[in-house]
Amino acid sequence: MQDVVLALLTKEPSHGYDLRQRLAAALGPLGDTLNAGQIYVTLTRLEKAGLVVQEREDAPVRGPRRKVYALTAAGQERVAAWMAESAGPRADVTEFHLKLVAAGESGLADPVALVDARRRELMRSLAEAQRAALAHDTDSEAGLLLEGIALRLQADLRWLEACERAWSARRGEGGGNG
Amino acid sequence: MRTVVPRVRGRSSRSDTDDSPRPGPYGRRPAEAPGPALRAVGLTRVYGQDESMVWAVDGVDLDVPAGQTLAVTGPSGCGKSTLLQLLGGLDRPTEGEVWLGGMRIDHLGERALARLRRRSVGFVFQAYHLMYELSAAQNVELPALLAGASPRAARRRAGELLQQVGLAGRARHLPSELSGGQRQRVAVARALANDPLVVLADEPTGNLDSAATHDILRLFDELRAAGQTLVMVTHDERVAAAADRVISMRDGTLADDTRLDGDGRGMRHGHDGGTGLSHDGGTGFSGTGLGALLRWED
Numbered sequence: 001m002q003d004v005v006l007a008l009l010t011k012e013p014s015h016g017y018d019l020r021q022r023l024a025a026a027l028g029p030l031g032d033t034l035n036a037g038q039i040y041v042t043l044t045r046l047e048k049a050g051l052v053v054q055e056r057e058d059a060p061v062r063g064p065r066r067k068v069y070a071l072t073a074a075g076q077e078r079v080a081a082w083m084a085e086s087a088g089p090r091a092d093v094t095e096f097h098l099k100l101v102a103a104g105e106s107g108l109a110d111p112v113a114l115v116d117a118r119r120r121e122l123m124r125s126l127a128e129a130q131r132a133a134l135a136h137d138t139d140s141e142a143g144l145l146l147e148g149i150a151l152r153l154q155a156d157l158r159w160l161e162a163c164e165r166a167w168s169a170r171r172g173e174g175g176g177n178g
Numbered sequence: 179m180r181t182v183v184p185r186v187r188g189r190s191s192r193s194d195t196d197d198s199p200r201p202g203p204y205g206r207r208p209a210e211a212p213g214p215a216l217r218a219v220g221l222t223r224v225y226g227q228d229e230s231m232v233w234a235v236d237g238v239d240l241d242v243p244a245g246q247t248l249a250v251t252g253p254s255g256c257g258k259s260t261l262l263q264l265l266g267g268l269d270r271p272t273e274g275e276v277w278l279g280g281m282r283i284d285h286l287g288e289r290a291l292a293r294l295r296r297r298s299v300g301f302v303f304q305a306y307h308l309m310y311e312l313s314a315a316q317n318v319e320l321p322a323l324l325a326g327a328s329p330r331a332a333r334r335r336a337g338e339l340l341q342q343v344g345l346a347g348r349a350r351h352l353p354s355e356l357s358g359g360q361r362q363r364v365a366v367a368r369a370l371a372n373d374p375l376v377v378l379a380d381e382p383t384g385n386l387d388s389a390a391t392h393d394i395l396r397l398f399d400e401l402r403a404a405g406q407t408l409v410m411v412t413h414d415e416r417v418a419a420a421a422d423r424v425i426s427m428r429d430g431t432l433a434d435d436t437r438l439d440g441d442g443r444g445m446r447h448g449h450d451g452g453t454g455l456s457h458d459g460g461t462g463f464s465g466t467g468l469g470a471l472l473r474w475e476d
Contacts, residue, residue: 089470119426120436126419127438128468134396134420138389149471150416157415161253 003082005042006051006075007102013055013070016040026101030094043069051075083109087118089125093159100163104170111167119160126153213280215376215407216242216265221274223260223430234260236430237274242376247398247408249418252427258411259380261427265409266299266378267291279375296325300369302379302410306361308353314364315340315349321371332371339367343397359390366397370406377401379410383417395420 008019020039024031046052052069071079083103087096096118103109129150136143223235234257242248250258263269264276267283276284283294300321301307308317315336322332340346343363345356353361362382369377382398383391391414398420401408410421418424422439425432 116434119434123415123419123424123436124438125468125471126415127421129471130395130416130419131399132468134392134399138392149468150419154415165253 001038001042002046002051003079004098004102005039006046006071006079007082007099007106007108009052009069009071010076010079010102010106010108013068015066015068016043017066019043019069022105023098026098027094046075049074051078079106080108083114086121089121089153093156097163100167104167110171112164112171115160115164115167119157119164122153122157122160126150126157129153214241214277215244215246215279216240216409217275217277218261218265219275219277221261221264221276222272223257223264223269224272233257233430235264235271238430238432240425240432242407242409244375244407245405246423247402247406247421248410249421249424250409250411250427251413251415251418251424252433254413256427257430258427260430262378262380262409262411265376266301267295268301296321297372298375300372300374300377302362302365302369302377302382304381304384306353306358306365306385308361308365308368310353313350313352314345314356314360314367317353317364318367318371321368325372335371336367339370340364342370342400343367344393357390359386359393362386362390362394363397366394370401376407376409379408379412381412382410383412383414391417 004023005019008014008022016036016039020034020036023034023039027034043052047054047069051072052075053072055068055070056065083099083106087099100111100114103114104111129146133143133146133150136146138144138147218238218240221235221238221240222233225232225234236257238261250261252258260269264271264284265278267276267278267286271284274284275282278294278298283291286294295301309320312320315333318336318339319329319332322335323329327335337346337349340349343366345360345363345367348356348360348364353364356364362385366377366379366382369379383394386394395417398408398410402420402422408421410417412418419438422437424434424436424438426434426436
């Protein structure tokens with residue numbers, strides 16, 4: 001959550017309400033459980049850690065001035081490191097999805113390149129699982145576990161296909177070479 | 179707008195393929211001449227004309243080293259099946275070169291090409307393509323007979339291969355008396371009949387349930403351990419994951435190329451004369467892969 005919020009602040013400083021809106025848009029129904037309070041708790045923690053600072057928004061067209069948060073140099077470093085690190089084989093769908101969204105919004109990384117890297121990572125895990133599965137009786141306890149692991153990795157890989165299609169298409173629109 | 183410029187093709191000074199019989203059961207042969215078992219250079223296949231031209235395969239460069247198992251994946255229509263057909267001499271490129279075992283094959287005449295396919299390439303198809311009036315054993319004998327083996331040698335070889343694929347007891351069955359998985363195992367045995375330089379498989383598990391897929395993958399793993407060069411096209415990630423290397427195709431080009439035979443895998447330990455049944459590295463969880471999937475929490 002901290003990393004995602006930091007990444008959403010990369011392009012420009014923003015306020016809590018806006019961050020919540022953007023997260024809710026990225027999460028769809030899964031974001032229903034996300035309340036405004038959580039965002040502010042996260043922002044406060046990030047501020048304490050010196051990763052974001054509060055700024056006063058310029059006078060808005062209407063309504064009150066709101067607290068606007070901006071990345072510090074340390075915050076930028078942390079976001080860049082998060083983008084560069086692999087998600088790890090246990091990362092779940094939502095986590096990686098948010099990383100793609102954050103990458104796309106911030107321009108810090110190419111979502112399609114992240115998908116490619118993740119596919120390679122998952123393929124290697126699947127190769128190990130599959131090889132181990134072939135060496136075990138399908139009905140043995142170990143065999144059943146390996147079957148489950150292989151099926152989950154396969155599901156993640158299929159989802160990545162969809163991610164690649166969607167993000168490639170967006171990149172095509174953005175770059176004007178669709 | 180792109181145009182296709184046919185390449186001026188040099189004539190090979192070699193008149194024919196190597197006719198010497200390859201010894202022994204699959205994979206026991208010593209390493210072939212250096213260089214890849216299969217090579218594609220600027221491989222391009224265009225269908226249609228003018229406005230409706232489609233680049234099914236678009237400038238693919240690919241080396242498949244001897245002994246490698248390679249999986250080609252990608253969405254339908256990405257050109258992966260066309261690539262396989264070009265590599266196996268079933269289709270001819272619009273442009274570019276195909277080399278098989280150090281010999282350029284894309285400009286061979288029909289007869290020479292057919293001969294080469296018969297002797298040096300084993301095909302496995304999704305729909306098995308068995309001769310339905312012939313028994314399992316007869317299907318497996320056929321390629322050897324067509325390549326000029328004596329009926330006796332062909333029969334012996336078929337017996338060995340059916341044993342290898344676990345169907346010794348089904349030799350006299352007709353394909354219609356076999357399950358899908360068994361039929362595909364017969365097809366794999368048939369593909370191996372002439373001890374081919376490469377086996378090319380197009381969606382080999384496409385018609386199979388998970389248990390039968392498992393059997394085919396076990397078989398491929400044995401081929402891999404025995405040093406058989408194998409290229410398969412598949413849309414099944416689990417099948418692809420059983421290979422040494424996976425390439426992804428998009429719109430006729432290679433989009434990604436991943437080695438899966440890192441630490442402790444894929445090393446060819448020569449031909450140890452073993453059974454070919456070993457699953458080396460099968461249980462060793464090398465690196466960060468499977469172990470990293472475990473979440474130990476107290």
